[in-house]
Amino acid sequence: MSRIHCSRCLRPEGHCLCPLIPSLDSHTRVLLLQHPSEVSHALNTARLAALGLRNAELRVGEVFDDLPSLLNQPGYQARLLFPGDEAQPLAAYAGRANDLPLLLVVPDGTWRKARKLLHVNPALAALPRVTLAEASPSRYRLRKAPGPGALSTLEAVVQALEVLEAPASFEALLRPFDALIEGQIAAMGQETYERNHLR
Template sequence: MSRPQCPRCLRPTTHCLCALIPSLDSRTRVLLLQHPSEVNHALNTARLAALGLLNAQLVVGEVFEDLPALLNPPGYQARLLFPAEDAQPLQAYSPSDLPLLLVVPDGTWRKARKLLHLNPLLAALPRVTLAAGAVSRYRLRKAPGPGALSTVEAIVQALQVLEAPQSFEPLLRPFEALIEGQIAAMGEEVFQRNHGGD
C-alpha cells in the first residue's frame, strides 16, 4: 500500500514541499538531464531545482533523441556544468554576454559520466565549473570529495556567480527541509552515528 503522493513535488502528501518551493526567474536557462535511476530517489534535488526556476527544464532519460533541439534554444549558448581539465570557471555576465543554457547532468558521478558517454553531443559541449572548495549542506551522504555538491546546490552556486547580486538561496529551502525531515525520521542518535563525524 503506497502512501498518497503530491503530484508536483512527488513527496508523500504528509511531507509535501510545495509551500517552500520558490518561483525564481533567471537570465540563465537551466537544462537538467536526469538519469532514470534518480527519479524516485527520496532526495530528488534536480526536481526541486526545476520546480523552483521558471527558466528550467527537466528531461529524464539515458539517450536523448531530441538533444540537438534541447541544446540550441534561440538566444542562448550551451555550456555543460561538469568537471574537466579544460573547464572554464563560471563568471558573472557582462551586459553584452549571451546568456547561458546551463546543461546539468543529474545522477551519481558514474551515472552522469554514462550520460555523457551515451550522448556524444553532450560530451562535446564546452564545460564550465564552480569555484573550488564549496561545502555541501547535504549532511546525509558522504561526499566523494571537496566541492561535491547535490544538483540543486550546484545550480544555486552557478546562478549566484552568473547573475550576481541576485540571490538564488530560496531554492535551497525545500532541500534543507527535506534533509531535516530525513534526519528527524532516522532519529538524532542514528544520524550522529552514521553521519555526525568523519
C-alpha cells in the same frame, strides 16, 4: 496500501514540499538531464531545481534523441556544468552584458551515471564545459561526499546561478532541500544521525 504522493514534488502527501518551493526568474536557462535512476531518489534535487526556477526544464532519460534541439535554443549559448581539463570557471561568464545568456546543461546522477550520460550522448560531451571554481561545502549532511567540492545537483545549480547573476540570490531554492534533510534526520532520530553521520 501505498501512500498518496503529491503529483508535483512527488513527496508523500503528508510531507509535500510545494509550499517551500519558490518561483524564481533567471536570465540563465537551466536544462537538467536526469538519469532515470535518480527519479525515485528521496531527495531528487534536480526536480526541486526545475520546480523552483521558471527558466528551467527537467528531462529524464539516458539517450536524448532530441538533444540537438534542446541545446540549440535561440538566444542562449549552451555550456555543460561538469568538471574537465578544459572547463572554464563560471566566473568568466559573469557580468558579460553583451554576451548571450547561458543555457546551463546539468547532468543529474551519481558521478558514474553522469559520465554515462555524456558517453551515450556525444553532443553533450562535445559542449564547452564550465565549472564552479570554489564551491561552498555541501549542506547534504546525510551523504558522504565522494570528494571535496561535491554538491547535490540543486546546490550546484544555486551556486552557479549566484556566480552568473550576482548580486541576485537563489538561496530560496534550498528551503525545500534543507527541510527534506531535517525531516530525514528527525525520522532516523538524533542519536542515529550522530552515530552514523557525524563521525
